[in-house]
Amino acid sequence: MIKSCNFFIASRYLRAKKFKYGLSFLPLVVILAVAISLFIVLTVKFVFNGFQDQIGRRISDLSPNIEIMNKDKSSIHDLDTILNLLKKHAYIKTIEPVLEVPSLMEFGSFKLPVKVISFVNNNYHLSKKDIVLNSNIAKRVGAFYDDRITIISPRIGVTLFGLNIREKVFNLVNIEASNARENAFDNKVYISFDIAKKLFLHNNVNKINIYVDDVFNVIKYKKNINKLLLTNNINNLEVIDWIDKNKMLFDAIKIEHTAIMILISLIILVAAVNIFSVLIMLINNRKNDIGILLSMGLNKIDIAKIYFYAAIIMGLLGIIIGDISAILFSKSIPIISQFLEKYFNFYMLNGERFGLNYMPSSIASMDILVVSSLSLLIIILSAIYPVYKIAQVSPVKVLNYDK
DSSP states (O other), rough: HOOOHHHHHHHHHOSSOOGGGGOOTHHHHHHHHHHHHHHHHHHHHHHHHHHHHHHHHHHHHOSSEEEETTTTTTOOSSHHHHHHTTTTTEEEEEEEEEEEEEEEEEEEEEEEEEEEETTOOOOOOTTEEEEEEEEEHHHTTOOOOOOOEEEEEEEEEEEETEEEEEEEEEEEEEEEEEOOSSTTTOOEOOOOHHHHHHHTOSSSSSSEEEEEGGGGHHHHHHHHHHHHHTTTTOOOOOEEEEHHTTTTHHHHHHHHHHHHHHHHHHHHHHHHHHHHHHHHHHHHHHHHHHHHHHHOOOOOOOOHHHHHHHHHHHHHHEEEEEEHHHHHHHHHHHHHHHHHHHHHOOOOHHHHHHTOOSSSOOOOHHHHHHHHHHHHHHHHHHHHHHHGGGGGGHHHHHTHHHH
C-alpha cells in the first residue's frame, strides 16, 4: 500500500503545475532530454548497422564466402574426399572446386591483371578456345563478342630453346552481366578447366569456393570446417572466410564502432546529468512539501522513494519515447530520403561515393535492449545522490523554508 502511495505521489509531483520560480517544465525537459538522447543513439546505431550489413553483403557477393586451399597454393589432393565431407553440412549451399590463377590479359593496347577462373563442372560450357569476360572488364577495354583475347600465364615453360612465356588466344563468347552489388574493378575471366590446367601447369583444382546460407555466420562455419578437416587427418589446407580477406576494412569498422559507443556513452551521460540536476532542483523546490510529509509521520525512506520513483518515471518515459521514435524514423528513412531529394534536392547519402541509392538502416532488438538498459541503469545511479540528500533534511528547517 505504501509503495503504491509513494508511486502515486511521485507521479503527482511530476504533473504538478505549481513549482517555485516557474520550474514546472523541468520534468518535461528531462523526459525530452532522455528521449532525444536515445533517439540519436539508436538512429546512429541502426544506420551504422545498415552500412555494415551492406558492406558485408557486397563483399560476400563479390567473392566466395569461404575458401579452402593448400597452404603452399598448390593443387588440392583428396578432392573427392573433401567434397563428400563438405556435402554433409546443411549450411553449405554451393561448393565450387576451381582452378584460380592471377594472370595477365591482353587486348589491343590494354594489358590488365585478371583472375582466371576455371570450374571443374564447366559452369559456362566452354570449349577449348572460349573465354568469358566480366562486363566491367569488357567495358574498360572495349571488347565485344568474337574478339580475340590473349591470356598470359604467370608460369614460364621450359623448352629446348630456353624459357617460353605461356600464353593462349581465346575467342570472347560471352560477357558476364555484373551484379548490381559488384564493384567497378571486378576482374574475373573464365576459361575451360582442361585448358587452364595446361596453361597454368596445374594438375588439379587449387581452391574450393564455398557459399553458405548466412554470410554473417562464416566465422562459426569456418571453425566447423577446420575441425572437420583435422578430424579426418587433412591438415595441409587453409580455410579463409571473406572477413579474413578484408581484415583491414573490418578493423576500420571496429574502430568506428568504438567511436560510436563512446559517443553513445557521452550522450547518455548528458541525460543522466539532466536527471541529477532536475532532482536536486525538485528537492530544493519542494522542501516545504517534504517537511509537511515528515510532520505527518512519513519517514525519510518513503520520501526518498517518492523522488527515486520520480526519476524512474521520467527516465522510462524518455526511454520509451526515444525507442519508438528511433524505430519509426529508421523504418521511414527511405521515404524521408525520397521526399528530401524530390522537393528540396537534398541528398542524405552520396550515392556515387558509397555505391548506394538509399540510406541503409538495420534495426536490431539487441541494440534497443542494451542501450535502453544502460540508460536506465545510469539514470538510477544518477538519482542516488539527490535522493540521499533527503536524509539530511530537517523538518523544522524546511517548514520555515518559505519564511
